[in-house]
Amino acid sequence: MRTAVITVASSARREHLDRQRRMLAEVAGDIVRVEAWLDETLPDGIRDADTVTLHVPPGPHGFRVGEGRNRAAEAAMTAGAELLVFLDVDCLPGPDLLTGYRAAADARPGALLAGAVTYLASVQRPESASDLPFLTRPHRARPALPVGGTRAATPAEYDLFWSLSFAVTPATWNRIGGFHPGYEGYGAEDTDLGWTARARSVEMRWIGGADAYHQWHPVSSPPWQHLDDILRNGAAFFERWGEWPMGGWLEAFAAAGAIERRGDGWVRVR
Template sequence: MKTALITTVRREHDELLDQVGGISLGAVVPDFHVVIALADRAVTQGRLPITSDRWETLIDGLPTVKQQLPTARALHLGVTTALDAGAELLIFIEPTSIPDQHLVARFAERVQRGGHPRPVLWYAETGRLPPAGPGGYELARLSEHVRGQSQLLPPGVEEVYAQGAAFTSPCFAMTREDYVAAGGLCTDYVSGLGHDTDLATAVIGAGGDVVRVTGATAYQRHQPTTMPDKVTLASAATNATLYHQRWGRWPDVRWLTELVDANLVRLHEDGTCVVVSGAAELMAAR
């Protein structure tokens, strides 16, 4: 089964280099590492050392982007690139995530074993990392530094999501056939929010399952806490409204509920999510 690891990048160069380093530690590596650059010339012009003789690196890009990055559209471009190259298993991973050395192998063997109604969206366990030290992360020892709240499953335990509206993950996988059967990614989502929740909802709506794969771990780099700015708030409102238009309910995810609870965005009965007047200025003042 030919596999493709698909990511997007918008100036996350250190993160991308760590992702490549993580891939290189695997006994089983993807056949293709598909990198879609969002107006990032350093990537599209080949100025980063992200290639290897162990896999094929496929680079494409979207030449212009607005502040609300078209991440979902870029990931779908990555799918097209991967399928054209002959990929049968599509593994989506955020640029700030580092694959465990067993991730590709575990996804491939679990997908081939099957056992769930299709289409199936398989997702990785998430290992959250503390801040990196002065020399960066020790990629061969990431499992030793996973924070306790990551809640990795014990061997043999399998978790199936019941509601797609609550699903979000930095790394998930689908076969070529299941991706098509579920309708693929909705490319109208922006800034890396909502597309995974939407796809999981589509999978469950098509009679399939969303399944957590034990032993397939994506390590999430530490991200400093920042106040939401105008772009973040506008993206959240756009994506929440889009999800409601498509599915008739609100996504039940942290990125939305925290903004609602903080009275930064408001959900209206007509299915629109709007940014509260003065919210961005209030957050900036804080």
Template sequence: MNTVSVVTLAKGRPDHLANVVLGLCRQVQPPAELIVAVMQDQLYVLPEAPFPIRQIVTTGGALPLAAARNAAARTATSDMLVFLDMDCIPAPDLVADYAAGLAELDGLLMGEVMYLPGGATRDGWNFDGFAAVAVRHSDRRGPPPAGIERCNDYRCFWSLNFAMRRATFLAAGGFDERYFGYGGEDTDFGKMLDGKGIAIAWMKGGLAYHQYHRHHMPPIHHLESVVRNAQLFEAKWGYRTMGHWLHAFRLLGLIDDVEGRPIRILRDPDADDLALTGQQSHQPYSNTTTVIRILEERARQRDAGREPGTAGEAQTAQAVA
């Protein structure tokens, strides 16, 4: 049997990482090891597990996500790699599903992700309880009805929960480590794989449950890194990525992104911006599409000479579509 290493990146949220370990302890096919690329000075205190857990400290700018994934992949010793976000609790079949999928397809496989509301992991948890309350993200497509389905648009790649054969990942060159902070490195990696003819595919199974944490969509709390990484992507590939986020930033008056010249940050996000984009505790995930609809409606009202309405928007912007 080919072995599977699970790799994850971690900064803060120790309870979330502990739940990842507990989820891996309940696998029908346990991983050979867990590699944690730690993006902070202090290592984690983690639950006991029936497999080795190795923590490696990765430094280099704020949130060196690309470098951390590469370092974890190089450290891993198994034939297959499962890349799992530290907020994602793996369902019992996740490792086995990916092992079977990668035996069939030498490419990148993306498993399922369901989102949990706040409080779902308090006072102990079980997978039946998760299944009863978890929801799918309205901005993300679901899995195929069965098996593996090729994705013909590299922009679909999302690093929250995916797997590759280790040799294929390393031969492809891994993530571009010039990206740091939030945004851009996933699309860059997907485009690179597409150019090399390496398949990107959805699969039924490989399910993980995303734990609630406070977030903003669009990610205005990562404004500077999104802008920097969008311009890095443009310099490399000839066009910008993260267009929906940049569109929202422009509607908010945060940036000037006229085509043909560098993006300018006009101001920092304020309390109203944070309220509009912030995820509420009862909402399993944050939602860029809903915020853009509100901002575009505000713009239409201004164009019509009316005062834009804002009452209740902060409470409704992130409602699940």
């Protein structure tokens, strides 16, 4: 099954991307690698002969992550990919990530496939894919299945779709319609795609063994640097679906006195 690995990248994550590239070379055979760069201009020295490189510059409100993935998926399908594997720039492929997704796609070609994700600690800087199984500690928010195990997501579990690692066949991608282009900057595009898949009766399946490993970088909780993005994208999501996403973060911002509820919306407290 000819497989594309799709990554949206930026110069701020260059070190993460270099490590991902090295590990993909270890675990992958004949793949189509597609990178969509989101910076204002393409950084120097990022092209290589084995990669399809696209440039999707930011919109007025920030990076267009969903649109970058959409364009990369189109390029991958044009190149003949039979399976689209999306892997965020700060994620590393486990030794069985591609084989796990391929086996699941063979068995369930119409499903949205989601593997487990381990969040690495700051001191964990693996240099080889063979190091990764010893670091496996799947995030507790989502099901973790044994290698080769799969199960269908419940309707409520579509809220747990994370785009940092997932796979679909081209037919399923087209059925979902890709990411909604109305989100810029941080937040909501993942939940929107999961809800779109559910609304279009696309099965989502948890895939055991298709492990990805999120490389450490500094974060805050709640993500204060993304507050305005979360309010803007959350409002766009509400317009589409009648509910606000990222409820835990909104409540944390409200508890800190930064935002308040007004009618159906959330606004900054000035």
